[in-house]
Each structure stands twice: as C-alpha cells, then as structure tokens.
Amino acid sequence: MVVGAGLAGVRSVEALRAHGFAGRITLIGEERHRPYDRPPLSKAVLLGETDSTVVDSDLDALDVRLCLGAAAKGLREGVLETTEGELEYDGLVIATGATPVRLRGEGRQHVLRTIDDALALRERLVPGARVAVIGAGWIGAEVATAAARAGCAVTVVEAGETPLAAALGAVGGHTIPWYAQAGVELRLGAKVGTIDADGLTLMSGARVKADVVVTGVGVRPAVEWLKGSAVEVDNGVVVDEHLRTRLPGVVAVGDCASWWSRRFGTRLRVEHWDTALQAPDTAAAALLGEDAVYDPVPYFWSEQFGHMVQFAGHHPAAERVLLRGDPRGEGKWAACWLTAGDRLAAILTVDRPRDVVQGRRIVEAGHRLDPARLTDPAVPLRDC
Ligand code: FAD
Known part of the structure; x- marks a missing residue:
C-alpha cells in the first residue's frame, strides 16, 4: 500500500x-x-x-x-x-x-503547492495587479518571476538579509540584482506581522498595499x-x-x-x-527484503528571473565558499563549498549546467580539488 x-x-x-x-x-x-x-x-x-x-x-x-x-x-x-x-x-x-506554512491575518493569502493553488493564483496575475510575495526563497522567486512577466507590480518581502538565505546563506545575496532587473521591488529584513484585506502589515508597522498576497515561507x-x-x-x-x-x-x-x-x-x-x-x-x-541503501548527493534546480539555478551537495559540511566566475559579469557563475581538506561539499551553478553535472560527480567521488584552478571558470570543473 x-x-x-x-x-x-x-x-x-x-x-x-x-x-x-x-x-x-x-x-x-x-x-x-x-x-x-x-x-x-x-x-x-x-x-x-x-x-x-x-x-x-x-x-x-x-x-x-x-x-x-x-x-x-x-x-x-x-x-x-x-x-x-x-x-x-x-x-x-x-x-x-x-x-505550505500559512501566516496570520484575515486577508486572503495564496500558497502554491497544488495544481488548484496554481490555477487560482494564475487567474489573479493580471497586468497592473499589485502582488506581494512573502519570502524570497525558491518558490517566492519563481512566483515573482511569473508575476512580473504577467505585468504585475511585484514586491517581495523577505525577513532575511538576502534571498535564499535559509538554503544558501550569504551566496543567496548574489541574486539580489535579479529582482531589480526584472522590475521587482525586493524588501529585505522585513518581517510580516499580518496579512490584511488590502495587503500586509510588517512587524515595523509599515504597510505594503497589495491586491494579491502569496505566502512562500516554506x-x-x-x-x-x-x-x-x-x-x-x-x-x-x-x-x-x-x-x-x-x-x-x-x-x-x-x-x-x-x-x-x-x-x-x-x-x-x-x-x-x-x-x-x-x-x-x-x-x-x-x-521487499533487499539490502539497498539510499545515499545520494542531493540535487535540485530552480528557474528564476531568466536564470537556470542548480545545486548539488550538502553545504553545511563545508568550511569556505569559492566563486567560479563573476556574479556581476555576464551572469554565468558558480559557488563551490569546500571542506577543510579542499573537497567539494556542494555546488550552486547559475547558467552553468555542465558544472553542476561534473560537480555532483566530484562530490560523490569525494576527491580533492585545486582551489586556484577551481576559481578559473575557463578550466573545466572535472580538471580542477
Ligand atoms: P507531494 O508532491 O507533496 O505529494 C504528496 C501527496 O500526498 C499530495 O498529493 C498530498 O495531497 C498527499 N497527502 C498528504 N497527506 C495525505 C494523507 N494524510 N493521506 C493521503 N494523501 C495525503 N523541486 C525541484 O527540485 N525543482 C523545482 O524547480 C521545484 N519546483 C517546485 C515548485 C512548486 C510550486 C512546488 C510545490 C514544489 C517544487 N519542487 C521543486 C519540489 C518538488 O515538487 C517536491 O519535492 C515533490 O513534489 C515531492 O514529492 P512527494 O511525492 O514527496 O510529495
């Protein structure tokens, strides 16, 4: 069963x-x-x-x-x-x-977990609608992308100091410029108190007026x-x-x-x-009584603000993060989390799909990397 x-x-x-x-x-x-x-x-x-x-x-x-x-x-x-x-x-x-977690308040809040949720939200993403998205995590960023593309006026309200802070720590900060580039207002360090009939009230007392509220806080x-x-x-x-x-x-x-x-x-x-x-x-x-073990290197992807973001590994095991490529440059970059012995614990890639495939294999194999070569985006990851 x-x-x-x-x-x-x-x-x-x-x-x-x-x-x-x-x-x-x-x-x-x-x-x-x-x-x-x-x-x-x-x-x-x-x-x-x-x-x-x-x-x-x-x-x-x-x-x-x-x-x-x-x-x-x-x-x-x-x-x-x-x-x-x-x-x-x-x-x-x-x-x-x-x-999905829902927040306090009398106002209508959308969440996004089911096909019914998605169809109900899509109906409300019309040009000019003021959309407040709570949470700049994976779902929040993708909803903001779709809402901006539909011509809505989008504000993302995030309690942390960077987007994706829970998942990526400070590395998430490199995605901040994507919001402005998409015409989305990003308010960081802003905690939501209640969801009201006409928007949000923040803990600070400030108000964010909105026609549509989407809660994406996990x-x-x-x-x-x-x-x-x-x-x-x-x-x-x-x-x-x-x-x-x-x-x-x-x-x-x-x-x-x-x-x-x-x-x-x-x-x-x-x-x-x-x-x-x-x-x-x-x-x-x-x-069925077989002796199998589940021990993968976790992998996921997200498509946000025109970027393909992919991640493999488990970064809490790492000691430092090195960048491959310049996040401010033409957009293609990766962040590599290394353990004390220069082994790859995790990799986040932005528009560098080959890096995530090779990086996942390297995390799996657990071999050492040369940090100097790693930071040169021209050197294939498998040769680092
Ligand atoms: P679910 O898909 O949640 O299925 C569980 C089912 O069990 C549900 O249908 C639920 O109704 C049912 N259920 C719950 N309780 C009971 C009960 N008591 N009795 C009977 N049935 C019950 N992952 C990525 O890697 N990349 C992405 O880009 C990505 N995008 C996503 C976008 C959205 C909007 C969402 C919601 C998720 C996304 N994910 C993404 C995550 C991915 O979809 C989930 O990890 C995956 O769906 C988990 O599958 P599951 O079968 O474990 O759980």
Missing part, C-alpha cells in the same frame, strides 16, 4: 513492480487529481503555458488500485486508518509530502496523521539509510522523509523533485 499520490507515491508503485512485486497495490491520495508534477506549477502553469502536469505513468499497466480523495488518518501495525475506513496492509510506503512535512502511531516523527518521518521506519514493513520517501545519510553523517530531509523521483527505488527494495 502506498499513501500519498504525488511523485514519490507513483514512483513507489513503479519501483515495487520493477522489483518484481506482483501482489495487490493500492495508491491512496488526498487530492482528487491523478498524480502530477509540482515543479511546473510555479513555472509553465503560472506562465500560462500549460494547465496539466500529470505524471507520465501508465497506472493501468501497473495494475494499481487508485483511491483518490481519501486521506490517511492513523496507523497501527498492519492497518491504515483512512477517511474511507480501515485498510489492512503487509507493506506500506509513506509518501505524504509536505504542506513547508512542513505532512505527517500530522502519524501522531500516536509507532512511527517516529521528528521533522518528518524518521527513517534509516534503507528508508525503513522503526515499524516493520513501513518505509517513507520524498518530502516527508528524514533519512540517515551515510555520506554526510547526518539526517537529511530534502524537499526536491530528484529525491521524490529516486528514493522510491530504495524504499521498494527495502520493503
């Missing part, structure tokens, strides 16, 4: 079949839509280029019973409690993803329903390097799973597409 019909859920069904499981599979999802991809919601869907992002998977051929519009409510050993009644299972994949793992169960929850479902929970026959994948990374010697919960795509293979193997 698979609970959560997002990408990680549907990939779990595929992986179970690929590993030879021929028994019955039920896929349970709270949303009424067939499984769909979320990255295009803040890109092609908001830009009006598409209305559907359904995952390309032949569910009929996979012989899966699809149970949509049904939510899991609780879990006992061998029994999943759902809004449609109790279901017995031999093996269970938890793939319930994450839900998500929480959707694991409330596991309260009181034997599954350990601590910033997501706690799983080992095989993606197994401590309840026998129960694994977890995707945005809701916090797994033990052997490579980085820490727990990781990664809210990105590549993890939802890849982890189910290990989880299915674990469920």
Whole structure:
C-alpha cells in the first residue's frame, strides 16, 4: 500500500513492480487529481503555458488500485486508518509530502503547492495587479518571476538579509540584482506581522498595499496523521539509510522523509523533485527484503528571473565558499563549498549546467580539488 499520490507515491508503485512485486497495490491520495508534477506549477502553469502536469505513468499497466480523495488518518501495525475506513496492509510506503506554512491575518493569502493553488493564483496575475510575495526563497522567486512577466507590480518581502538565505546563506545575496532587473521591488529584513484585506502589515508597522498576497515561507512535512502511531516523527518521518521506519514493513520517501545519510553523517530531509523521483527505488527494495541503501548527493534546480539555478551537495559540511566566475559579469557563475581538506561539499551553478553535472560527480567521488584552478571558470570543473 502506498499513501500519498504525488511523485514519490507513483514512483513507489513503479519501483515495487520493477522489483518484481506482483501482489495487490493500492495508491491512496488526498487530492482528487491523478498524480502530477509540482515543479511546473510555479513555472509553465503560472506562465500560462500549460494547465496539466500529470505524471507520465501508465497506472493501468501497473495494475494499481487508485483511491483518490481519501486521506490517511492513523496507523497501527498492519492497518491504515483512512477517511474511507480501515485498510489492512503487509507493506506500506509513506509518501505524504509536505504542506505550505500559512501566516496570520484575515486577508486572503495564496500558497502554491497544488495544481488548484496554481490555477487560482494564475487567474489573479493580471497586468497592473499589485502582488506581494512573502519570502524570497525558491518558490517566492519563481512566483515573482511569473508575476512580473504577467505585468504585475511585484514586491517581495523577505525577513532575511538576502534571498535564499535559509538554503544558501550569504551566496543567496548574489541574486539580489535579479529582482531589480526584472522590475521587482525586493524588501529585505522585513518581517510580516499580518496579512490584511488590502495587503500586509510588517512587524515595523509599515504597510505594503497589495491586491494579491502569496505566502512562500516554506513547508512542513505532512505527517500530522502519524501522531500516536509507532512511527517516529521528528521533522518528518524518521527513517534509516534503507528508508525503513522503526515499524516493520513501513518505509517513507520524498518530502516527508528524514533519512540517515551515510555520506554526510547526518539526517537529511530534502524537499526536491530528484529525491521524490529516486528514493522510491530504495524504499521498494527495502520493503521487499533487499539490502539497498539510499545515499545520494542531493540535487535540485530552480528557474528564476531568466536564470537556470542548480545545486548539488550538502553545504553545511563545508568550511569556505569559492566563486567560479563573476556574479556581476555576464551572469554565468558558480559557488563551490569546500571542506577543510579542499573537497567539494556542494555546488550552486547559475547558467552553468555542465558544472553542476561534473560537480555532483566530484562530490560523490569525494576527491580533492585545486582551489586556484577551481576559481578559473575557463578550466573545466572535472580538471580542477
Ligand atoms: P507531494 O508532491 O507533496 O505529494 C504528496 C501527496 O500526498 C499530495 O498529493 C498530498 O495531497 C498527499 N497527502 C498528504 N497527506 C495525505 C494523507 N494524510 N493521506 C493521503 N494523501 C495525503 N523541486 C525541484 O527540485 N525543482 C523545482 O524547480 C521545484 N519546483 C517546485 C515548485 C512548486 C510550486 C512546488 C510545490 C514544489 C517544487 N519542487 C521543486 C519540489 C518538488 O515538487 C517536491 O519535492 C515533490 O513534489 C515531492 O514529492 P512527494 O511525492 O514527496 O510529495
């Protein structure tokens, strides 16, 4: 049984079949839509280029019973409690993803997690509309990009000192000029107090007038329903390097799973597409009694203000950051996080896709780099 019909859920069904499981599979999802991809919601869907992002998977051929519009409510050993009644299972994949954080206030606030959210927001991104985006993180930057392109007057309000501060630290500061170049006003160090009928009130008392407010301040793992169960929850479902929970026959994948990374010697919960795509293979193997380990170098991308931004690795393991190329120059640059022994812990690339591919392999291999060559963008990363 698979609970959560997002990408990680549907990939779990595929992986179970690929590993030879021929028994019955039920896929349970709270949303009424067939499984769909979320990255295009803040890109092609908001830009009006598409209305559907359904995952390309032949569910009929996979012989899966699809149970949509049904939510899991609780879990006992061998029994999943759902809004449609109790279901017995031999093996269970938890793939319930994450839900967006909302802020205080009486005013209408949009969030962006579902296709319904995206279509509702797109309708309001009309020329001249005043749009306030709360949070200059990945989603906030992409929403601001789409809103500016739609001809809206966009203000991004960010509590931190730079955009992407939580994800990238000071490196996020190199994206500040992109906002002005796109005609977007960026207000840093501005904390939102409440969302009102006509905009925002900041903690400072200042007001930001807006017709549309979008809250993009992060998500929480959707694991409330596991309260009181034997599954350990601590910033997501706690799983080992095989993606197994401590309840026998129960694994977890995707945005809701916090797994033990052997490579980085820490727990990781990664809210990105590549993890939802890849982890189910290990989880299915674990469920079927195989000895697989999930230990990737995390990867993700974001498309914002005309730039392709990509990241691979885990930078808290690093001691310093070196730049490859000048962020103020023609725009193509990379930031490389190095450990004390000059090993690459993580890389962020802006319009340098080859660097991220090579960088991810270097993080995986764990070999030393020559910092002097690394800072020369003309030297291929693999030769550094
Ligand atoms: P989800 O996609 O959240 O799916 C979980 C499903 O479980 C949901 O349908 C939910 O309704 C359902 N569910 C929840 N609780 C229950 C319950 N109790 N019972 C039954 N069902 C339940 N990543 C990138 O790497 N690059 C990007 O550019 C990028 N862009 C993104 C843009 C947007 C707008 C969003 C929202 C995400 C983006 N991501 C991106 C992140 C990526 O989409 C997620 O990491 C991925 O969708 C996680 O998949 P998942 O299956 O774990 O969770």
